[in-house]
Amino acid sequence: MTAPMPQYPELPDNALIVLIGASGAGKTTLASTWPASQVLSLDGLRGVISDDPGCQDATGDAADVLKLILERRMARKLNTVIDATNLEQPVRVDLVMAAKRHGMPTIAVIVATPLSLCIARQDGRPDNRRVPEDTVRTQHKAMVHSVQSLRAEGFNETFFVGGLNRLEPYLRRLSEARSADLGLDGGDGLGDLLLVRRVFGPEILPLWQWKDGSDVAGGDRVAEIRLGQLYLTLALRTDVDGEGDYGFDVMVPCPFDPECGGYAWAPAWSIGCLHRALTGQLDNHEDIVCTVHGSFDDVDQEADDHAAQALEAARG
Known part of the structure; x- marks a missing residue:
């Protein structure tokens, strides 16, 4: 007999979802479980601005673009996921305020990957994407300390990633796309x-x-x-x-x-x-x-x- 699937909390259909974790924690992997159009990535925006996602000189400009897009998406009541490492408390407050101006719920998702794994993952990254170990340690410590303050910053809900079921919606979205390609949804699909x-x-x-x-x-x-x-x-x-x-x-x-x-x-x-x-x-x-x-x-x-x-x- 198949065991029933555990019950996981449901995220709102449309909200501001902020991923919080050190570099190497797996935020980008988690963000990929949402449609790409819903994800605002600081790395991605650095790439748009400078053709190099690792160009740190472009971080300020990328952050400005992120805030502008976020404001427009919140005004349209669209689900938006923020994938960025350098989210210190003042930056998070700005994001939350943008959502609240438009009556959007705010969710913090903590990606609490062990520090040792965050550090180990830097080895496989290109030089301009590799974060120094002391910086990763600082980010990880800040993530741990932020857990107690997120509600005070204005987040409506706070979740640890291990308490969410992102696999099911991710597989559902991929399955629907594949069915459309095969024409199983009643359309023509890719055919030949x-x-x-x-x-x-x-x-x-x-x-x-x-x-x-x-x-x-x-x-x-x-x-x-x-x-x-x-x-x-x-x-x-x-x-x-x-x-x-x-x-x-x-x-x-x-x-x-x-x-x-x-x-x-x-x-x-x-x-x-x-x-x-x-x-x-x-x-x-x-x-x-x-x-x-x-x-x-x-x-x-x-x-x-x-x-x-x-x-x-x-x-x-």
Whole structure:
């Protein structure tokens, strides 16, 4: 018999939710359980302003932008999550006041990750995102001390992250998105673009166009990725290596004869393969197959056969 799911407190549908924790506590991971449009991240806004999320010189400007966006979202009564490490008491009070001006509830979520883990997580970060150990210690101490004062700062509710169920809404949102992609929600879904997204990623979909009726791939389905005058031609293979697997080839120049009138194809396993094809880095790929010359193995074998014939003729 399945045990009943524990009862967790419900967060308001629309509120100001402030994540409080030291660098490395996992605030950004937690924030990702909400839709991206609802999250105001100081790192993200630094990236918008300076093209570098770790640019500390841009922190002041990023904080100004955060306050402006927050004010507008609170006026629209929209759920908003704040993901920022340097949230000292005066800054938190400003955030709470912005919400209260528009009658929005305020929630503090404490991400009380052990200090040792917060420090250990700095090692895997790039230099401009790595926070010094003494700073992490100071932030962690401030987080602990803030627990008792959050109500006095104006927060309506205070929760520790371990007391919330963010996994269920996160999985529900992902499930709904996946169902929409598959057309299980009654819509068209991605249809024949589903495999394209799986292989090359969702960003390529607006550039993708099937070229049904093209015969350049020996009867297999052909597509084109085009932006302006530049384009790539791809073929959908439905029996890769004779094993019945699905995959894509990208058209490249014939490596055996620049005047070849056939079509040469190289496997395209990822978006990186498309970049290499466009820049010529696949032009001599070992797995290229030309409809006229075959593969490198075929060409080498043909050369060996000619050499053997010449040697036999010479001996004769």
